Amino acid sequence: METVSLNRSHGGVQGVYRHPSSATGTAMTFSVFVPDHAPGTRLPVVWFLSGLTCTHANVTEKGEYRAACAELGLIFVAPDTSPRGDGVADVPEYDFGQGAGFYVDATETPWSAHFHMRSYIEQDLPALIAAEFPADMARQGITGHSMGGHGALTIGLRNPDRFRSISAFAPIVAPSQVPWGRKALAGYLGDDPAAWRAHDAVALIEDGARVGELLVDQGDSDPFLAEQLRPELLAAACRDAGIALTLRMQPGYDHSYYGISTFMADHLRWHAARLG
């Protein structure tokens, strides 16, 4: 692991790091904020998965999470959204390829060569975080935005023993049913929708995945709300499954980091309360 930058901030250290990922076969960049802590202490971890077009840098610069993480004693991990680089497949569109890994392990060529973001987030990066940072891996929460909200919900629902708390900002809740998701899941996983269900929060719940509760903030002025995000589908699935979903429709808020940053501290307090 190589250190790209370290900056003191809000009573902690904001780091950016690069490592060779065995999951993607590429160098991957990510950021970690570690609040000051007593030597030997291990702190709970909140993962933040980012949305289409983002790298680790968007939330690191605009997410306004550090003050709350320092106050609450939380490590904050922000991975990239796909493998990148000259040898990595790509297309010109913003919603597929580099910057749009959708947190799946691609089975379709040419994506299957490097686009293994599920394994990267579920296995590869957690092992590195456990080894290199003062992280208590028994206390992890996960959140994310848009495509990263999809990632947080699906990874959280598939790994309820690992993640004690799951939240999302403006998530894609049912990728199988919306244009962004159908394009990505078909492109990475092939045309059979049966292969998509493990990567669709609503389908996972329909298929029996269970957690106690979820927190979602969604702006009602988000231009992607009606076509791509459709939180009502998550609300219906949670109602049927007995999952306590707190879905907060936020009047006037859009899809940007101006909204995410507004509700970030609130989500972190929610995670901290559940991570002990």
Place this chain on the structure above:
Amino acid sequence: METVSLNRSHGGVQGVYRHPSSATGTAMTFSVFVPDHAPGTRLPVVWFLSGLTCTHANVTEKGEYRAACAELGLIFVAPDTSPRGDGVADVPEYDFGQGAGFYVDATETPWSAHFHMRSYIEQDLPALIAAEFPADMARQGITGHSMGGHGALTIGLRNPDRFRSISAFAPIVAPSQVPWGRKALAGYLGDDPAAWRAHDAVALIEDGARVGELLVDQGDSDPFLAEQLRPELLAAACRDAGIALTLRMQPGYDHSYYGISTFMADHLRWHAARLG
């Protein structure tokens, strides 16, 4: 005035605007955050002047001021750092020309055609803010970072009746005595250092400018500290002049927005307490 963007954030509206400036003779872009407020109310204003290479966007995206401004009921104005555009003089260096206006009215060609950032900040933009926003212009504070800290200190010291509160993050306190400042002041104002004194906080204080108090945060790991910033010169001038300077050396902090954002809420509380 043209609206570039409006985003709801932290219980207020973050706007970005563009207007034709009579001071610079160019279109100028700036941002304003207005917290929700009762109809007819006018809110105090804090100006934030940015540093070398910045536009309004740096602090708008990375400054983490909105939560505190919403809580305290402060309007936050972030201007650009110079005129810009194809017809505006420039040089390749980062510390002179576009992005480096130094808050002076240039007298030297070719800069004198457009580089009138003193008039822009002291007269042109305030008139627009007073006309277009619910701002109480009797309650203004000013702050800024690096070159913008220089701007805040000098504009504040020259206009103590207008600005009830003045603070700065890692400011250039004595441009006449440091490389960045000497290059800029000579380039914009000519070689006679007598013309520089109205644009040098330490010289202004030596020449009799007086305010009650100043707040400055300065990271002790700032790579520009010893050569360009030299807060000890401001401390000495304030001591001699009887100005109550609160100079906080912040251990481990550097020159970046990771530091600015850390102390932003603190500065805003300090301004709010003085703006009533």
